[in-house]
Amino acid sequence: MKRWQVHVQFADPNWDAQGVAVHRTLHGIGLENVERVAASRIFILEGDLSDDQIRRLSRELLCDPVSERFTVSRTSPCPAPENAASVEVHPRPGVMDPVADSVRLAAGDLGLSVERVRTARRYEILGLSDLGQLERAAARVLANDCIEHAYLCGFGEADSAPLGFAEPRMPDPAIRHVAVRELNDSALETLSRQGHLFLSLEEMRTIQNRYRDLGREPTDLELETFAQTWSEHCVHKTLKSAVLYRGAPMPGAEPDNRAQTATVEIRYKNLLRDTIVKATRTLDRDWCLSVFEDNAGIIEFDEEFGVAFKVETHNHPSAIEPFGGAATGVGGCIRDVMGCGLGARPIANTNVFCLAPPDWPWERLPDGVLHPRAVLEGVVSGVRDYGNRMGIPTVNGALHFDPRYLGNPLVYVGCVGIIPRDRIAKSAAPGDRIVLAGGRTGRDGIHGATFSSAELTDGHADEFAHAVQIGNPITQKKLLDCILQARDHADGCLYSSITDCGAGGLSSAVGEMGAEIGARVDLDGVPLKHAGLRYDEIWISEAQERMVLAVPPERVDTLVALFAAEDVEATVIGEFTDDKKLTVRFQGERVGELDMDFLHKGRPEQTLTAEWHPPKTVA
Numbered sequence: 001m002k003r004w005q006v007h008v009q010f011a012d013p014n015w016d017a018q019g020v021a022v023h024r025t026l027h028g029i030g031l032e033n034v035e036r037v038a039a040s041r042i043f044i045l046e047g048d049l050s051d052d053q054i055r056r057l058s059r060e061l062l063c064d065p066v067s068e069r070f071t072v073s074r075t076s077p078c079p080a081p082e083n084a085a086s087v088e089v090h091p092r093p094g095v096m097d098p099v100a101d102s103v104r105l106a107a108g109d110l111g112l113s114v115e116r117v118r119t120a121r122r123y124e125i126l127g128l129s130d131l132g133q134l135e136r137a138a139a140r141v142l143a144n145d146c147i148e149h150a151y152l153c154g155f156g157e158a159d160s161a162p163l164g165f166a167e168p169r170m171p172d173p174a175i176r177h178v179a180v181r182e183l184n185d186s187a188l189e190t191l192s193r194q195g196h197l198f199l200s201l202e203e204m205r206t207i208q209n210r211y212r213d214l215g216r217e218p219t220d221l222e223l224e225t226f227a228q229t230w231s232e233h234c235v236h237k238t239l240k241s242a243v244l245y246r247g248a249p250m251p252g253a254e255p256d257n258r259a260q261t262a263t264v265e266i267r268y269k270n271l272l273r274d275t276i277v278k279a280t281r282t283l284d285r286d287w288c289l290s291v292f293e294d295n296a297g298i299i300e301f302d303e304e305f306g307v308a309f310k311v312e313t314h315n316h317p318s319a320i321e322p323f324g325g326a327a328t329g330v331g332g333c334i335r336d337v338m339g340c341g342l343g344a345r346p347i348a349n350t351n352v353f354c355l356a357p358p359d360w361p362w363e364r365l366p367d368g369v370l371h372p373r374a375v376l377e378g379v380v381s382g383v384r385d386y387g388n389r390m391g392i393p394t395v396n397g398a399l400h401f402d403p404r405y406l407g408n409p410l411v412y413v414g415c416v417g418i419i420p421r422d423r424i425a426k427s428a429a430p431g432d433r434i435v436l437a438g439g440r441t442g443r444d445g446i447h448g449a450t451f452s453s454a455e456l457t458d459g460h461a462d463e464f465a466h467a468v469q470i471g472n473p474i475t476q477k478k479l480l481d482c483i484l485q486a487r488d489h490a491d492g493c494l495y496s497s498i499t500d501c502g503a504g505g506l507s508s509a510v511g512e513m514g515a516e517i518g519a520r521v522d523l524d525g526v527p528l529k530h531a532g533l534r535y536d537e538i539w540i541s542e543a544q545e546r547m548v549l550a551v552p553p554e555r556v557d558t559l560v561a562l563f564a565a566e567d568v569e570a571t572v573i574g575e576f577t578d579d580k581k582l583t584v585r586f587q588g589e590r591v592g593e594l595d596m597d598f599l600h601k602g603r604p605e606q607t608l609t610a611e612w613h614p615p616k617t618v619a
Contacts, residue, residue, distance in 0.1 A: 006070055008070045009069055019039040020037075035126045036126040037124070040121075040123075041062075043062055044119070044120070046116040047112070054072055086154060088120050089120060089143040090118070095147045096470030097118055098470070128155075131152075131155035135152065178217060178223050180208050188201060197223065199227055202606065210598060221536045234504055236272065243267070295340045298341065306421050307416065319369075319407070322382065323381055325411060326378065327385060330414075331476060334390065334415045336500055338479075338547065339499045345484060347417055350416070351412060355399070357403065358401070360406065383397075385473070432496055433574070434550065435551045435559065435572055440527045441533070442541060443533060446540060446542065475568075476545040489562075494562070499547070501546035505539065506540075520581075521573055522573055
């Protein structure tokens, strides 16, 4: 098997828009002595290719023959020109590389055998004065250490980038149990935090008591399933909490003639249900076709179609990796629309970004916090690029700047879709096969749901690098086309229910679809991006562009063939049952068994207190 490195550069430096943009940004962080930046691309390929074939691949696929030129070698690129330093930026092992996937597939279309591909960016910088400035440029502008590694060359530093491919370490297949039954409160809290569960002490006690009753310890997969299902992101437990309010009548509350010093006490058993949901149910508008019960809300458009709308925040991932966080945020909203009813067609995206001022002084930037300008550029381009590559326009947006968003930006994204009114109802039935379709499962996005419940600190970029999700909109576009074809098939819809595989991964997607009936999953059937994932990682991974479908057994072959025709993987990984159990198996062993009722209804309710007094006014 041969390995090649293809280095693609602009034929004329004046055409290098990325280099110009980086040059400007480096000046913005105080490196005003930088004279020029040349940006280029690197492709590392492994396959059974001849010299002529690799040059054909480079010429026809990797390089624009009008504006670019390429060089092919079996080693790293040549050193930077005299008086210049260079930085190569490579994805870390296990991080999703969408461009590499596209190159591999396109090479196959050209009839060329390429087994593996990875990509990198290269920057040659003229004018830096020392190694410290080179390190500053790499860390603050050129690379995000959370998902990338920067290799430096210059000023005595010669950190050569590897030409090969990282081989994953095979995990221990043994089933792991977690001892919780005899832990005291302090140990339960430590387990919750160090295990990245982010469950409250009361929630940990509830799980502990459950397993005391069962007479056994939970497996790590079972504990992770509780953490995902009971996470803030998945269940919105703060909004659903009981609330005791004491204080002055809130503006607009009855009666409106109370004295300013008067106090009231209001009890909400469930804040969301007793306010927003109650108002919606009380009004009972017939144009509300589906509310509070699906991946997206649906209202009437006309007699034939409904409009689906989904919005959500993606704050913590965007604080760590702005482009990927915002891109996968809007990508998740698009999938929620795709998984609404029996599938809606996304037609438009929207966003609201609340950030610290982009001119924030660099010297006042806290440790572990990205500069607001980098966050702004990343989130704007993330939403734009994901939608554009799927053919979905971003039709509006808003920006708000406030210093209080410095440590944790508010990244609010949404998607609008349209759905036939006779495709809104859905439900999985016992005997339906569980089909996983779309992208492959990887280590990216692990603990993304529980991570949303954590408080950000300066160490989260390192601690939660695995929680950052890297999207591939091309895969999702193909998946969308297949879903709509299957929904509108001549023989009727080929599936009975569908949902996106987002926060919590398979644990939440399968767990929610089978909440009222039961499900059995065999993790051996899950297609993987790379070998080496443990069974619990496969179960909770939030790798993007995946959907779970409930498919009647007599329709499985038709659906799988339809997806295969569009080069989209669709794999049977289990079936829905009638035992109200969530059973997960791996390599012939049962690695988890949970009662559906306890999983979805056993979470202890928390009670929050609120108090408000209006400010005193002076006449």
